[in-house]
Amino acid sequence: MSAFEELIDAVVDEEVDRVSELISTCDNVNQTTDDDEWNLLHFALQGVVGGADASLVQLLISSGVDVEAADRLGWTPLHFAVRNGCSACVSALINAGASLNVVDSRGISPLHRLLVSNVQRLDLVRLLLEAGAKPDFGSKGTSARKYAEAVCSPEMESIRELFSHTE
Secondary structure, three states, rough: OHHHHHHHHHHHHOOOOHHHHHHOOOOOOOOOOOOOOOHHHHHHOOOOOOOOOHHHHHHHHHHHOHHHHHHOOOOHHHHHHHHHOOOOHHHHHHHHOOOOOOOOOOOHHHHHHHHEEEEEEEEHHHHHHOOOOOOOOOOOOOOOOHHHHHHOHHHHHHHHHOOOOOO
């Protein structure tokens, strides 16, 4: 097993102390996998809804892991963080300078990803909007605002209300 594979295993297992130990000897903290082009943040944020360890994400960020890295589908760590609903992880990525208005290969921004996931949390929508996410940002004819307008649910009504206070 390579040192990078060992580091991935420690990240996936959320062994923060082990990750800290291994990352200090890692030649390239921004190495990605050959198949999915995931970096260590992608692995840390891949878990089940709400399952990401914010202290692990913060450790990876402070170790220089690229918060802007896009995988083969164009997903950045922020796309992963909003999908799993970890507000502390979303905040850490925003504070580290993660781009809010970036799209994946399907034209979906992190804000839009949040809405199409099963998370749809107003606190995360507010967090992204306050940090500068644009509801109309997207490509391929799609955006978070268009999605919110097309879906009828109490959650989307609240989200449309939040969007009405943006440009």
